[in-house]
Amino acid sequence: MGNRVNVIGVGMVKFQKPGASDEYNVMASNAARAALADAGVAYSDIEQAYAGYVYGDSTCGQRAIYELGLTGIPVFNVNNNCSTGSTALFLARQAIEGGLAQCVLVVGFEQMEKGALGAKYNDRTNPLEWQADLMNRVQGFAQAPPAAQMFGGAGREYRWKHGTKRETFAKISQKARKHASKNPYALFTEQLSVEEIMAAPEVFDPLTRYQCCPPTCGAAAAVLASDDFVKRHGLKSPVYIAAQAMTTDFRTSFEEDSMIKMVGYDMAEAAARQAYERAGLGPKDVQVVELHDCFTANELLTYEALGLCGPGEAERFIWDEGNTYGGAVVTNPSGGLLSKGHPLGATGLAQCTELVWQLRGQAEQRQVEGARVALQHNLGLGGACVVTIYRRD
């Protein structure tokens, strides 16, 4: 094991609809300033910076971070689809843990367009070609956003296997809206009933519109530091990363004609298993989770992948409200991607921000009582999955 990695500062901006936000460089630098202020360190203390975003030309990271100062430090631009933010976090964590730096900045941001995600480059091999081939084989292409077809198809497969009701998926969205109603940073703060969610237009059975995360603009940032740095700066009892694991696709993603596996179930399960092992903890030790609910179907699958409930038990877990305040664990207290929004590059760091606040007891109305261990799950098709376990002693 290397050096312990502490998250000494976090910050984010309120997430907005496309068109309503500041430009990426403004959002990102504002989030970074907030994180630096939260940590109580100056930009001149930052030795390296990691900037995550998906849409935008090269070196957007520099353009955003230059607004904080021009100190000539290394800046890395990171792109890993929806798991971009936590991939940047993963690299930054490695730098500290390996003793290569004492204090680094991670920032994630996204300035998105309206409408569903789609390919930008049609003159070359689509990176999701294998996923698309599998989907075409298993369920064909429909006139619906491809991501909704993929995760919705995984939902179909799960439903067929376990006889799950459509309302069960809607119930996840209802919980997300309820949580988001207490989060001033979230995009959608209006609560919705299961009936309203069910009555929304169907995007791809079983998903209705309110079960798909919206295109969002936003930014979030974190400052990571070593124990030495923490001691030198007299920082008290910071949140630290107890374990972090990242996986990419296994053969099972493509060889079993399973939509569930294709959308990253095995990546998530393996990343979680590795993280639990490294932290010496299990799902029962976790009080609060931010997980990748890009679609309700994926939140349901992720409960099982993370071991929050047993295989096939997600439906009961949801209706028993084991996933919210008063239950075994609170998932997505921030409102998650569904309600807080999903600016691709920012999501991983917004999850981190929420969990640091939760562990510090600073989450105000959405505080999870007695939160000591927090788990973050961030997934991207293409693919990558990062699971991070945070603790505060």
Added chain:
Amino acid sequence: MASEVRYDGKVAIITGAGNGLGRSHALLLASRGARVVVNDLGGDTRGGGKSSAAADAVVEQIRAAGGQAVANYDSVEDGAKIVQTAIDAFGRVDIVVNNAGILRDVTFAKMTDDDWSIIQRVHMLGAFRVTHAAWPYMRDQGYGRIIMTASAAGIYGNFGQANYAAAKLGLVGFASTLALEGKKRGVHVNTIAPIAGSRMTESVMPKELIDALKPELVSPLVAWLCHESCDETGGLFELGGGFYSKLRWERSEGVTFRLGRDVSVEALRDRWRQVVDFGRSQHPAEITAALQPVVANVQAGPSRGGNEFIDVDLALGHQSAPVSSAYTEHDLALYALGIGAAQDPLNNRELRHVYELHRDGFVPFPSYAVIPGVNAVLDHAKDGQLAPGLNFGLDRLLHGEQYTELYRPLPRSARLTHTIKVKDIFDKGKHATIVFAITSVDERGEPLMYNELTALIRGAGGWGGDRGPTGESNVPPDRAPDAVVTEQIHPNQALLYRLSGDWNPLHADPGFAAAFGFPRPILHGLCTFGYAARAVLGHAEGDPQKFKSIKVRFAESVFPGETLVTEIWKESPTRVVFRARVKERDKVVISNAAIELFDQIPSAAPAPKPAAAAASTPAAAPVTAQSAEPNSTDVFTAIGQHLAANPELAKKVNTVFQFKLTGPDSAYTIDLKQNNVSPGTAASAECTLEITDADFMAMCAGKANAQELYFGGKLKITGNVMASQKLNFLSKLDPKLVLAAAKARAGAGSAAQPAPAADAASVSEASAEPISADIFTAMGAYLEANPELAKKVNVVYLFKLSGPDGAWTVDLKQNKVSPGTDAPAECTLELSDADFIGMCAGKLNPQELYFGGKLKISGNLMASQKLTFLQKIEPARVLAAAKARVAGGAAAPAAAPAAAPPAARIGAAEVITALRRRLADNPNLGGEVGAIIQLTVRAPDSAWHAVLTAERAEVHEGQADGPQVTLLLAEDDLLALARGEASPAQLFQFGKLRVDGDLKIAHRLGFLHKLI
């Protein structure tokens, strides 16, 4: 007590009723309304003396209690007199309880003739006489109940009672036969073996036991067996002291020697444990059941022979328990190295077999298909579990021949399950051969490969059995080979090859090889096999994915280090014959060998079949040049206008689409980068769509969905499939734009319209179109040419055709086809002329016609299954008959169809009809499903509901009240389900089956599978 068991109106004879059991029976029956003849000779227990006192006392006691009884003092040997007493006193007899008996216990050594015969007389002859005298009365009145009294001594034996035991068990056989003879006349005969304390047993049992064995505990069973509501007959009951039970025979499964095999004393001795083993047993209740093993042995036919090494009867056809194995790229690469692949590491083609990260893709070398199956056999052989009846050591076994077939290219890894069957056993004289057939299925249960391993068992032949096929196959043609591949086998090759699973030390250990007479370890036959396969696939056919099968005979051993010369003859595009020689010794080592290739490589993962798509018939071409009916040109014109008016659309989609239309053929490019629509093709196209003109029109009119066309195989997309998603703007096209374009075109008028589809068929050709008469003519000729067919089918069919009407008799007994209804038909088929023609042309399926109500079959329904020969009639014969008819000037019937008949439409109703039939045939099906299911069908719409419960199994039209689940799907998809072309899970995943309510019930839709 719900109802008292009574015997009012019945007359019972109880023999030996003065004391003990008999007295107890008499008192009980009398107390419940029976009129009783109390018979007792009044003698002692050894048969001495005579007195009326005992019987009289019992009669007195019955009468005192208000019952009716008369006494009789005759010996049972005078049975007729006893019965006569009943007739005289009461006028009938319903019940006979043969109870009288005596004892003459003496050890066998001291037993006298008198001891023996008096026992037989009283027990056996007495029971016979009384029963025989009562029998006619019972038969005539159609009712009777008879009890024999046997004893545990008869069943188990008892010291000092040889005479008594013999008589008692004799009664059991006596009763069993009477039960059979009396059954139809309502006469039931049962036997009891009571353990009761009575005068006869006082001398041998302790008092406590005798006290427990009261006669009163025996009589209730006797009374019940004698009641009219008791169905028992032929039974044997053991009882006493409060215990009641029934006895039956148990027989060990035993051993059966097939007829024709010598059964030696030694063979019986050796299998004695099996003869006496009750681990598996039977309980034959009647003589036919007892005979069953013998009948089965006769039916199994004569023994197929064998000897001490091979018992053909036991081994042939034996199928092993499934065994599992798995392989990965590692195994594939190791195997490929083992058969000498990539000795030149820069040989790109061979590198693909050993390098899993190869940039052109890793290609499993196909002859690896031999390894999992053969390893499964080796594993079983090592465990001695190949098959029962194979009793030779592995040292006798040589690999004689090998056949390996792949059903599709090998995946890079698989988990397999193998079953091994002993397919053939041949007696080659001195040696024997055994053919093991190994079928291997993948994780999904799909067969992946098939192997036949022919093992030569040295010195194990000679039982005079089947010698098997003798002809030579895959003999090289008499010409120089088309290719010769010479390759030296590396001296350490066997050491490398053995890592693929054949660990026989013969291939590695010099000392071991020497013990078997080889100068050094020999190469595995299958390694040579792999070298040869590589040589053939490398030279005759570049694509190893095309490999379908390989068959070889191993003629001679090969030593590592020798040079293998593979001679190749390419006999056809899909068949290559080859032979392999060792250059140094000029010996043929592999002979009679061939590799077969796939014409088309079967797909790795069989995609769900699209719902049955009828052959697309393009919409009629515009009839007149003036028509303003829009065509595809108009649509593209409108698209151009639409894009010009909405430039942001092009910016958003930003793709170059190529449309290739057929029937009529045309090509258009929609360039959303340049925002430009033009006829012709473009090199820059990113996404190409191929579709018929008619379907394209339907798609743009919003009548057909691109997705459905795609899955119906009507729309082919190449290039960037994802980009095709962006085509939905087509359905947003304003129809007015299209119409305007069409008007503009029609108005221009000058453009020559394509000529309406030529009325191609000339009149004379049209009349040479076959009609049903031609088919029957052809059928006659076909049957004449194939006389064995008539012999095989041997049925007289009558075809009654309608529209135009006609009748034909196809007599496959006389081998004659004639018009009219000549011979008495066994099977009559009624259908339309058009459907008949369609059926014979193989376009329509008799079964579908039948379930669609379009074919009516009367008479022998099964015989209609033999009609498949109709489809074997060569079309040329039918055409020839049609031509002959036209040439001969015979007028074609006016109503003869001018075109192919319309295909019979099968719809939801036909599926439901077939379902009802299935439910009627399978009464348990309802209970297995156990749900009320609503079936809502679209396009065309219909609604059905199925009530499938253990009590009811019905299907009705319309909506169900409170169904547990509602299934919504298109009729085409319902048909696909019913045809077994799609599974419910697939349709659900495709979004073609919508399920509301309890989704788990949809897992039980198996009742729809293969309905039609």
